Amino acid sequence: MSDLDLGQYGITDVTEIVYNPSYELLFAEETRSDLQGYEKGKLTELGAVSVDTGIFTGRSPKDKYIVRDDTTRDTVWWSDQGKNDNKPISTEVWADLKTLVTRQLSGKRLFVVDTFCGANADTRLAVRFITEVAWQAHFVKNMFIRPTDEELKSYKPDFIVMNGAKCTNPDWQKHGLNSENFVAFNLTERIQLIGGTWYGGEMKKGMFSMMNYFLPLQGIASMHCSANVGKDGDVAVFFGLSGTGKTTLSTDPKRQLIGDDEHGWDDDGVFNFEGGCYAKTINLSKENEPDIYNAIRRDALLENVTVLADGKIDFNDGSKTENTRVSYPIYHIDNIVTPVSKAGHAKKVIFLTADAFGVLPPVSKLTKEQAKYHFLSGFTAKLAGTERGITEPTPTFSSCFGAAFLSLHPTKYAEVLGKRMEAAGAEAYLVNTGWNGTGKRVSIKATRAIIDAILDGSIENAEFVQLPYFNLAIPTHLHDVDDGILDPRATYANAADWEVKAKDLAKRFIDNFVKFTDNDEGKALVAAGPQL
Ligand SMILES: Nc1ncnc2c1ncn2[C@@H]1O[C@H](COP(=O)(O)OP(=O)(O)O)[C@@H](O)[C@H]1O
Ligand SMILES: C=C(OP(=O)(O)O)C(=O)O
Numbered sequence: 144m145s146d147l148d149l150g151q152y153g154i155t156d157v158t159e160i161v162y163n164p165s166y167e168l169l170f171a172e173e174t175r176s177d178l179q180g181y182e183k184g185k186l187t188e189l190g191a192v193s194v195d196t197g198i199f200t201g202r203s204p205k206d207k208y209i210v211r212d213d214t215t216r217d218t219v220w221w222s223d224q225g226k227n228d229n230k231p232i233s234t235e236v237w238a239d240l241k242t243l244v245t246r247q248l249s250g251k252r253l254f255v256v257d258t259f260c261g262a263n264a265d266t267r268l269a270v271r272f273i274t275e276v277a278w279q280a281h282f283v284k285n286m287f288i289r290p291t292d293e294e295l296k297s298y299k300p301d302f303i304v305m306n307g308a309k310c311t312n313p314d315w316q317k318h319g320l321n322s323e324n325f326v327a328f329n330l331t332e333r334i335q336l337i338g339g340t341w342y343g344g345e346m347k348k349g350m351f352s353m354m355n356y357f358l359p360l361q362g363i364a365s366m367h368c369s370a371n372v373g374k375d376g377d378v379a380v381f382f383g384l385s386g387t388g389k390t391t392l393s394t395d396p397k398r399q400l401i402g403d404d405e406h407g408w409d410d411d412g413v414f415n416f417e418g419g420c421y422a423k424t425i426n427l428s429k430e431n432e433p434d435i436y437n438a439i440r441r442d443a444l445l446e447n448v449t450v451l452a453d454g455k456i457d458f459n460d461g462s463k464t465e466n467t468r469v470s471y472p473i474y475h476i477d478n479i480v481t482p483v484s485k486a487g488h489a490k491k492v493i494f495l496t497a498d499a500f501g502v503l504p505p506v507s508k509l510t511k512e513q514a515k516y517h518f519l520s521g522f523t524a525k526l527a528g529t530e531r532g533i534t535e536p537t538p539t540f541s542s543c544f545g546a547a548f549l550s551l552h553p554t555k556y557a558e559v560l561g562k563r564m565e566a567a568g569a570e571a572y573l574v575n576t577g578w579n580g581t582g583k584r585v586s587i588k589a590t591r592a593i594i595d596a597i598l599d600g601s602i603e604n605a606e607f608v609q610l611p612y613f614n615l616a617i618p619t620h621l622h623d624v625d626d627g628i629l630d631p632r633a634t635y636a637n638a639a640d641w642e643v644k645a646k647d648l649a650k651r652f653i654d655n656f657v658k659f660t661d662n663d664e665g666k667a668l669v670a671a672g673p674q675l
């Protein structure tokens with residue numbers, strides 16, 4: 144253990160430091176009978192503890208800030224340079240927020256959890272979390288990489304996350320901020336501050352935003368994707384915004400899981416940033432998603448699910464939020480890459496989208512140019528719950544399938560990914576896990592069969608037709624998939640209804656892409672997008 148004087152961060156009079164608590168200790172701490180309110184965990188019949196995360200049951204992008212100083216001024220993609228969540232704050236406002244959080248944490252009994260973000264020793268961030276809430280310590284222990292005892296001996300943090308969830312900012316209006324809640328980053332001090340929101344996802348996705356800052360500047364792709372690898376070492380990555388199926392579809396008993404949400408791609412291949420998974424549990428069933436269901440046991444941590452008096456869980460109850468979750472260490476899934484979550488170069492790149500309009504085909508094969516176009520566009524529907532204020536599927540363009548986490552301009556991620564794909568000879572596919580003309584979502588079973596056809600290569604033997612307006616190549620037949628769903632036009636009682644919606648969506652793509660056409664490269668990509 145390195146020097147644990149929290150005074151160096153401005154936290155004083157700490158009564159006790161619970162350093163890197165074991166799962167045993169966390170269980171005891173979060174189920175203590177004297178705990179009150181949102182701190183209190185409940186034991187469920189599956190053996191996992193369940194907590195309520197408070198007022199915030201999803202991330203709060205509107206409350207996200209980055210200090211604009213000499214480190215970040217010319218690197219960060221700022222909210223005044225495009226539509227994004229990287230709102231600048233001054234060092235003065237930062238100092239006030241830091242005082243609030245350090246004062247909140249001073250004089251307390253604190254949990255300190257030392258972790259890594261990133262599987263590779265040369266590019267990982269050693270992230271130290273400081274929190275007064277036991278289940279928040281549990282969450283980061285599940286989600287980040289747990290250092291070995293040997294690694295802890297020489298552990299030196301690169302980044303500090305001070306979670307002051309219980310404090311809010313009374314001066315937010317004077318500071319010109321969005322609310323009394325804040326999630327703020329300082330790249331010079333290498334500190335994240337949290338106030339007002341208890342939601343653990345701010346820590347997880349916060350450090351993802353930081354990897355998204357550091358890695359592309361070194362030519363390493365930083366990707367909002369899941370990843371797995373087949374028996375022959377064939378790696379696939381699945382990009383997608385929240386709720387599109389990254390976690391569900393990468394958890395595939397036939398393939399070893401690398402990770403379910405955040406990865407890098409360097410000269411050696413694809414590597415996980417995390418040490419755990421964060422699965423949605425709304426309507427979870429043992430039949431549809433057995434591996435995720437079985438991962439919910441002792442040491443997993445449930446969030447915002449409904450627990451009945453006898454400890455039974457009602458996974459169909461979305462009354463607290465649609466964004467009910469479980470975090471678990473990655474080894475709760477049987478088939479994973481060990482000991483380090485990494486594998487070779489990706490040969491298949493899958494863009495998952497959940498099209499709420501019911502226009503896009505369940506699968507299409509993309510040309511190189513189309514891959515770039517769709518990566519920059521990042522079309523999907525935001526599903527209910529993951530972000531505050533989103534209560535029904537809302538169509539959105541989220542660059543790189545993760546605009547909320549991009550610290551640099553989207554073209555930077557496209558450039559780095561493009562180079563990696565080119566060098567690996569990777570093929571790209573667009574998979575719609577959302578809706579079609581039936582008004583229903585494509586079934587998980589059908590999507591899984593589609594993914595199988597992509598990964599075993601059989602899709603390459605299919606006959607393809609071109610979908611008008613989008614010019615997407617769609618297969619006419621795939622093993623174990625109903626032919627009737629492959630062409631979205633066939634899922635409408637009246638194909639003319641598809642036409643109307645398709646034209647509308649095509650126009651949205653075209654309008655959205657205008658922002659990328661201020662340079663020759665972007666202009667050249669327009670031809671790869673929808674045409675009217
Ligand atoms: N065809 C489908 N493919 C993938 N997931 C689906 C599909 N239909 C419904 N779902 C549901 O959508 C959600 C996908 O969420 P998840 O895999 O957690 O997405 P992500 O990891 O990208 O946020 C799950 O609740 C899953 O059960
Ligand atoms: C945890 C999140 O990721 P995802 O929903 O993509 O799993 C999130 O977006 O807050």
Ligand SMILES: [Mn+2]
Binds near residue numbers: 391403404
């Ligand atoms: Mn996920």
